[in-house]
Amino acid sequence: MRGTVTGTDDSAPIASDTVGLLEGMTTTRSIRRYTDEEIPEGVLRDILFAATRAPSGSNRQPFKFVVLRKGPKALEARRMIAEAARSIWSGKRERDGYDEGSGARSGTPKARMADTMAQYVDNYESVPVVILGCFVRYRERESITDGGNIYPACQNLLLAARAFGYGGVLTGFAGVAGPELRELLGIPEQAVIAATITLGRPAGAHGPVRRRPMADAVYEDEWGAPAPWAIDPPGTRFTAAGPLGT
Numbered sequence: 001m002r003g004t005v006t007g008t009d010d011s012a013p014i015a016s017d018t019v020g021l022l023e024g025m026t027t028t029r030s031i032r033r034y035t036d037e038e039i040p041e042g043v044l045r046d047i048l049f050a051a052t053r054a055p056s057g058s059n060r061q062p063f064k065f066v067v068l069r070k071g072p073k074a075l076e077a078r079r080m081i082a083e084a085a086r087s088i089w090s091g092k093r094e095r096d097g098y099d100e101g102s103g104a105r106s107g108t109p110k111a112r113m114a115d116t117m118a119q120y121v122d123n124y125e126s127v128p129v130v131i132l133g134c135f136v137r138y139r140e141r142e143s144i145t146d147g148g149n150i151y152p153a154c155q156n157l158l159l160a161a162r163a164f165g166y167g168g169v170l171t172g173f174a175g176v177a178g179p180e181l182r183e184l185l186g187i188p189e190q191a192v193i194a195a196t197i198t199l200g201r202p203a204g205a206h207g208p209v210r211r212r213p214m215a216d217a218v219y220e221d222e223w224g225a226p227a228p229w230a231i232d233p234p235g236t237r238f239t240a241a242g243p244l245g246t
């Protein structure tokens with residue numbers, strides 16, 4: 001996606017796409033550290049426009065986005081989400097032993113992640129923009145396919161942010177912030193808060209993401225059968241983070 005994304009408000013600034021589609025897909029990292037720079041409304045509009053172009057089952061488009069910036073309700077909502085974020089990270093840090101083993105040694109990947117997360121949640125109220133990605137249920141019962149109606153839109157949002165020089169990360173923090181948050185923002189019962197996304201200008205930089213080799217994820221003909229053509233490009237760097245699927 002090159003060039004300009006146009007909106008309906010000609011008075012607002014128009015964002016310029018700075019990267020190509022494939023480059024964006026392979027370099028969009030989770031960004032948790034931001035500068036104090038605000039996101040112009042024209043850029044925010046173009047990012048959300050890209051999000052709303054995502055596919056959904058039967059083209060129902062059951063996704064809604066609640067954007068939280070500096071309004072009175074937004075500030076209170078951000079405070080609630082920040083408290084939930086700090087509580088969740090504190091529990092995960094202890095449960096997953098982030099301060100043990102390699103995490104106790106400064107500079108290791110585990111220690112760096114712990115430091116990044118601590119900084120992220122401690123400064124949550126000051127991130128430029130918080131966006132709640134909501135899925136409006138249209139079935140009586142939950143379905144395994146429900147996520148397919150909201151997460152493609154969230155990924156579009158993050159890719160668009162990357163294209164315009166911004167970054168973000170998707171979490172589930174708002175989903176556990178409690179009924180007070182839903183009441184404050186008037187979110188109806190049938191709407192699921194499926195994603196909590198923070199956005200801003202990265203304090204660091206995007207770059208090639210590290211994942212497991214393609215051979216761990218791509219099979220041919222049957223489960224577990226190697227696909228000889230599924231070879232990572234030269235120079236690809238990998239990670240051993242996270243449990244290996246079986």
